[in-house]
Amino acid sequence: MLPDRMKPYSVTAFLALMILYLGVQALTGEKGLLSGEARRHLLEQRSSQLSELSARRTDLESRVRYLQTDNLSRDLLEERARVVLGFSDPRDYVVRVSTMDSATQTALVTPRPS
Numbered sequence: 439m440l441p442d443r444m445k446p447y448s449v450t451a452f453l454a455l456m457i458l459y460l461g462v463q464a465l466t467g468e469k470g471l472l473s474g475e476a477r478r479h480l481l482e483q484r485s486s487q488l489s490e491l492s493a494r495r496t497d498l499e500s501r502v503r504y505l506q507t508d509n510l511s512r513d514l515l516e517e518r519a520r521v522v523l524g525f526s527d528p529r530d531y532v533v534r535v536s537t538m539d540s541a542t543q544t545a546l547v548t549p550r551p552s
Contacts, residue, residue, distance in 0.1 A: 465472050504511035526532045
């Protein structure tokens with residue numbers, strides 16, 4: 439396919455193209471030298487997400503601890519029953535607060551003074 443005078447240079451050209459390809463990948467690839475800022479940004483984003491999830495887990499673990507039968511908190515049980523069932527005492531003021539997730543709503547129930 440190649441003329442006889444080009445055959446000695448074909449290996450050199452192939453190696454030069456491979457070096458060029460690997461050099462471009464080393465600079466701009468997924469783990470390249472120029473993508474470090476994007477990785478740092480992703481790491482900061484995931485770290486903040488981890489701290490939020492850890493705080494939420496700690497809160498949920500404390501709520502579970504109060505709902506266990508050996509350490510039952512009647513106030514927390516009543517609050518959760520009202521939120522889940524959607525009921526409230528006729529003497530209560532009910533204020534619905536929407537969180538970031540629109541599917542999840544938390545109700546704050548304050549008893550009316552007698």
